[in-house]
Amino acid sequence: MLISIAASYGAFSFAQRFANSKGVAHWVWMASGSLAMGLGIWSTHYLGMLAVRLPVEVFYHIPTVLLSLLLAVAASVIALMVVSREELRKWQIGIGSVLMGSGIGAMHYTGMHAMRSTAMHQYHAPLVLLSVVVAVGFSWTSLWIAFSVRKRYDHREVFRLGGATLMGLGIAAMHYTAMSAVTFRSGGMMAFSTEHTIRISNLGVAAVVLTTGFVLLGALLTTILDRELYQRLSEDRDRLRAVTEASTDALFICTAVRNTRGEIEDFLLTYLNKNVELIVDQPPEKLLGNKMFEMFPLHRAAGLLELYQCVVITGVPLTYEFAIKENEVISNWIRVQAVKLKDGLAIWASDVTMRKLKEQSVFYKAQHDPLTGLVNRSLLNDRVAQAIERAKRCANKVAVLLIDLDNFKRINDSLGHAAGDGVLLAVAGRLSNSVRASDSVIRIGGDEFVIVMPGIDRPADINARAERIIESFQPAVALEGVELQVTCSLGIALYPDSALDVEELLAKADSAMYVAKHRGKNQYEVFQSSKSLMATVV
Structure with a gap:
């Protein structure tokens, strides 16, 4: 009985690991648990049978004995498969207990059939049936307890030991009920074959006990040590999961999906925290087990597949920000950090749309005039330099126009700065409407503007x-019922005719503008290097 209790305890511990493992480890724990429990059941049966003393010599048919052991292991497989399920209904316990109890009964009566002696054994049918019912009943109770233990965190060992004890008692009760169902009559078998048989002596009994004991002890020690390790790993995992769930970032853990050539073609989502839904607007349970880029085609369009492939191949972590575009409109910005995790990735993702909008606002304010909305002086040199580079490639010219309003100070002094601001807004609009889309209108300060015209x-x-x-x-x-006549003076410099670099172009345009003012304003001047004063068009 002690052997069957120990075997059941070890098997139920194996069931916990079997349920929580995957892949090869899953089946290793299944085989180990089934063998330990099956050997315990089988040993209980044979030790019980060896405890029976008959007045005749008894032999055991080895192939039949081994068959009985296989039946015990099969019954154990059923038990472990039942208790390791994520959910278990009463009808499933019922089917499992019938199969398991029947397997234990079949093991017992197959073992009885392995006996070879001159005594003939006869069975009492009602007791045979009762023995099987006992096995099924105890199996049902022990399976329910063993399954319940997996869902408990308090007093788990007490319940596990209770289930193992009940299972051990069931095995013993079934055995002795079955033994009471058989009657041995001397002389019933006059002769029998001893081929492939073995006679069990006291030394043999001791060997069975010791061998079984060592196997069960090894199983129990392995279970205890593994449980300690598993508990520590579980605590670490729970702490890590608590951290990931408390994080404001979304966490994706995935493994590489490779084609027949070994190339990474996608990533399989294996773990997601709750914040994933905030990023992709889909519940994690709908995404788990699916391929990342089948679920997020916009991420593929953003070039993430190639970037993630590089992380797995090189092991170099990635930090990358990209825009999600729908119908060519940016809906939000995502920041991802990816690190290699075996043949896969751990990816943290966060929505940085608000930060990006703030940055864009800061950049816009830094590069645009707050009154007119035009580009300001900070981008002047860059726009002129870009136009020059384009002119070099296309073999054409760039015109830089410097515009200064005539008598603008008089408007400010007589009507106030509000009126002056109104004039500047109107001028900005008229300049913008007078140029091409490829031209840049820039307010460089006060009443001065620059227009950069590429492709001349x-x-x-x-x-x-x-x-x-x-x-x-x-x-x-x-302006507020007052009509103001505003004019301007323009100075124009051409690349490469007037100058070859940004600073010189601006200086030549400025010189031309002062010539226009000197000649009477409300006109433009084109700078020419061969003359100090140029042709004037009013």
């Missing part, structure tokens, strides 16, 4: 553009 094919083309700007100032500016 002929110097004469700039005349028409300058005249259009002058004409845009013809209508008066209406």
Whole structure:
């Protein structure tokens, strides 16, 4: 009985590991638990049988004995498969207990059939049936207890020991009920074959006990040591899970999915914390077990597959920010940090849309005039330099127009700065409407503006553009019922005719603008290096 209790306890401990493991380890724990429990059941049966003293010599048929051991292991497999389920209904326990109890009964009566002696044994059918019912009943109770133990965190060992004790008592009760169902009559068998048989002596009994004891002891020690290790790992895992669940970031853990050539073609999602739903707007349970880029095609479009492949191949961590675009419109920004995890990745993701919007706002304010919304001086050199590089590639010219309002100080002094701001807003609008989409209108300060015009094919083309700007100032500016006539003076410098670099172009345009003012304002001047004063068009 002690052997069967110890075997049951070890098997139920194995069941815990069997339920919580995957892959090869899953089946190793299944085989170990089934063998330990099956050997315990089988040993209980044979030790009980060897305790029976008959007045005749008894032999055991080895193939039949081994068959009985296999039946005991099979019954144990059923037990472990039942108690290791995530959910267990009463009808499932019922089917499992019938199969397990029947397996134990079959093991017992197969073992009885292995006996070879001159005594004939006869069975009492009602007691045989009762022995099987006892085995089924105890199996049902012990399976329910063993399954319940896996779901408990308090007094787990007490319940596990209780279930093992009940199982051991059931095995013993079934055995002795079955033994009471058989009657041995001397002389019933006059002769029998001793081929493939073995006679069990006291030394043999001791060997069975010791061998079984060592196997069970090894199983129990392995179970205890593993349970201690597993408990520590479980505590570490629970702490890590608590940290990941408390994190404000979404956590994706995934393994690489490789094609027949060994190339990574996707990643299988194996763990997700609750914050994943905040990032992808889908519940984690719907995503688990699926391929990442099948579920998130927009992430593939953002180039993440190639980046993640590099992390797995090189082991170099990745930090990357990308925009999710729907119908070419950025809906939000995501920041990911990925590190290699065996043949997969651990990926932390966070929504950085608000930060990006704030950064964009800061950049916009730093690069744009707060009054007119035009680009400010900070981008002037960059826009001119870009236009020059484009002109070099396309073999054409760049025009830089420097515009200064005529008599603007008089407006500020007479009507106030609010009126001056109104004039500047109107001027900004007229300048923007007078140029091409490829041109840049820049307010560089006060009443001064610069227009950068790339792609000028002929110097004469700039005349028409300058005249259009002058004409845009013809209508008066209406401010609170007051109409103001505003004019401007333009200075124009051309690349590469007037100058070859940014600073010189701006300086030449400034010089030309002062010439225009000197000649009477409301006109433009084109700088030419061969003359100090250029042709004037009013």
